[in-house]
Each structure stands twice: as structure tokens, then as C-alpha cells.
Amino acid sequence: MGSKAGSASKVKLNTFDDLFGGAENTAGEQIIHAKLADLHTFRGHPFRVLDDEKMEETTESIGKYGVLVPGIVRPRAGGGYEMIAGHRRKRGSERAGLDTMPVIVRDYTDDEATIIMVDSNIQREDILPSEKARAYAMKYEAMKHQGSRGGSTLDEVGEAAGESGKTVQRYVWLARxxxxxxxxxxxxxxxxxxxxxxxxxxxxxxxxxxxxxxxxxxxxxxxxxxxxxxxxxxxxxxxxxxxxxxxxxxxxxxxxxx
Incomplete structure (x- = not known):
């Protein structure tokens, strides 16, 4: 039993390192157990959070093992935190009867937060055209604010999602x-x-x-x-x-x- 527990802890640590670049806190970052009531939906969040079969699986997993991968949030001007990644984990935690969940607190700009929010959700299998359109439009605008321009920006948005810049352009138009x-x-x-x-x-x-x-x-x-x-x-x-x-x-x- 001891060896299995040690092996499991290594798997969790490696997964955490792969996703977030190491468990050590960096400047402007901390890991906390935040109250669910203090976690607010990302402004303009284009992705659905449904109480469907997948949410049932998420809820069951969280009920047994807790939230294994922390969400990502940033401090909110009105108090609490704005969620960047982890909206479904938050909902699963609510359904599992938890009051808190682990989150990484980082100081991101609006544009940085938007890009990370989109990238953390865009690979879902069940994304609707409207969700993809709004998400691509949000990321495209955020990258333009950061200094990227025109066709190269569309290509960069597409590259992160495995699609062409031309396809991204069509979805950006669709968002209108x-x-x-x-x-x-x-x-x-x-x-x-x-x-x-x-x-x-x-x-x-x-x-x-x-x-x-x-x-x-x-x-x-x-x-x-x-x-x-x-x-x-x-x-x-x-x-x-x-x-x-x-x-x-x-x-x-x-x-x-x-």
C-alpha cells in the first residue's frame, strides 16, 4: 500500500509541474483553498458549464478524491477572485457538497487572462460553434491589444487550437x-x-x-x-x-x- 501511495503522489506532482511549471510559488502567485462563494465566473465567459453526464463524472471524482488540479484565478476588484480556468471544477465541487477548492492566484492583465481562459477550454470535444466563435474573437482581440497584428494573429490563435488562421477568421466573423x-x-x-x-x-x-x-x-x-x-x-x-x-x-x- 505504501509504494502505491508514493507512486500516486508522484503522478500528481508531475501532472502539476507539467501544467503549471512547478509547485514553487513565483512572484505574484500563491496557492490557496478559496471559498467557492468567492470564486466568480470570468467576465464574458463563452463556454457552457452544464449539469450533464460529464459533470456527473466530475462530481463523483471530486467527491472521492477532491480537486486534483487547482483552478487558476486572479484577484477581483470587487472582492474575491475571477476564475480563469476551473469553472467546471468549481461546479463539480458545489455538487459534491464542498465549500472550497484549491486555486492558483496570479496577477494577470485582462488580455493575459482572456488568452489563458480560451486556451484552457478550446480543446473540449463538445464545443458549440457559438462558443468557439466567441472564444476565438475574444482571444484575437486580446492578442491584438498585446501588439500582434492581422493575419499573423489569426495564425497564432489557430496554431494553439490546431486550426488554420483562415478557419479562425471565419469563426471571428461568425461571432458578429x-x-x-x-x-x-x-x-x-x-x-x-x-x-x-x-x-x-x-x-x-x-x-x-x-x-x-x-x-x-x-x-x-x-x-x-x-x-x-x-x-x-x-x-x-x-x-x-x-x-x-x-x-x-x-x-x-x-x-x-x-
Whole structure:
């Protein structure tokens, strides 16, 4: 029994080291058992935490062995901690009747926290298109804030998830859809490709499409969505040209009055 216990402790330590770079505390970091009531959901967290079969397994495991891998949190301005990684472990702990769970407290910037939050969840097998779209959009914006630009940023986001920059770009566009339309994509009432096309429409036009599809139950084919995309792109171009013309007119009038 003693040798088995020693072996098990080594496995836990190695897993911890692999994930978090060693058990030693570093500057601005500490490991604590935080009250579950003090752990708050990450702002804009795009991933579902469901009481499904997998959560049942997580709850059972936590009930028997506790939380083996600590969550990651950062201090919260309003008190307590904002969760970065470990939302499902927190829910499993609640269901198992625990009051606390182990967490690593780190001082991350908003952008750093967003990137880690996305990376710790994006490899799930059951991610919905809406979750992936919002997650990629959040990470893309965070990386741009850090100084990455354009296509290289999309490639970097994709590399971490095993996807191409082009695929990431499509999901970032998909994130521009209204909640109603994204829900239709999740339920496969609209294909991802069609959703990307519709994302080029204004919010008002998207609302119109959502109402039509919802009331009629009609499906949208690639040809129809492509036409909507072209319409949306033309409207955007027209709006930009209109602003440029208006600005130019004001400049000319000001010049003539001088």
C-alpha cells in the first residue's frame, strides 16, 4: 500500500509541474483553498458549464478524491477572485457538497487572462460553434491589444487550437452574428458557412433575417446567403463612402470660408 501511495503522489506532482511549471510559488502567485462563494465566473465567459453526464463524472471524482488540479484565478476588484480556468471544477465541487477548492492566484492583465481562459477550454470535444466563435474573437482581440497584428494573429490563435488562421477568421466573423442567429447555427438550422455570410449584414438586417427564418422555418442555402453577404459588403462600402464624402464636403466648405 505504501509504494502505491508514493507512486500516486508522484503522478500528481508531475501532472502539476507539467501544467503549471512547478509547485514553487513565483512572484505574484500563491496557492490557496478559496471559498467557492468567492470564486466568480470570468467576465464574458463563452463556454457552457452544464449539469450533464460529464459533470456527473466530475462530481463523483471530486467527491472521492477532491480537486486534483487547482483552478487558476486572479484577484477581483470587487472582492474575491475571477476564475480563469476551473469553472467546471468549481461546479463539480458545489455538487459534491464542498465549500472550497484549491486555486492558483496570479496577477494577470485582462488580455493575459482572456488568452489563458480560451486556451484552457478550446480543446473540449463538445464545443458549440457559438462558443468557439466567441472564444476565438475574444482571444484575437486580446492578442491584438498585446501588439500582434492581422493575419499573423489569426495564425497564432489557430496554431494553439490546431486550426488554420483562415478557419479562425471565419469563426471571428461568425461571432458578429446576433444571439438569435448564433443559436440557429448551434441548432444546425443555419450552416456555419451561411452564418459567416450573414455576419456581413448590419445588426438591423440580421434581425430581419432572424425573424424571417424563425417565422417561416425556411432553410437558407449557400446561394441565398452569398447574396446576403454581397449585399452586406456593398452596404458597408456605401456607408464608408458616405462618411468620406460628408467629411470632404465639410473640409471644402471650411476652406472656401477662410
Amino acid at each position: 452574428l446576433s444571439d438569435d442567429l448564433l443559436d440557429m447555427v448551434d441548432k444546425k438550422k443555419i450552416g456555419i458557412a451561411q452564418g459567416v455570410d450573414i455576419s456581413f449584414l448590419t445588426e438591423e438586417a440580421q434581425q430581419w433575417v432572424s425573424v424571417i427564418l424563425g417565422e417561416t422555418g425556411a432553410a437558407m442555402n449557400a446561394s441565398q446567403s452569398a447574396k446576403l453577404k454581397e449585399y452586406g459588403k456593398k452596404r458597408r462600402a456605401y456607408a464608408c463612402d458616405g462618411k468620406a464624402d460628408t467629411g470632404g464636403g465639410k473640409a471644402e466648405r471650411k476652406k472656401s470660408n477662410d
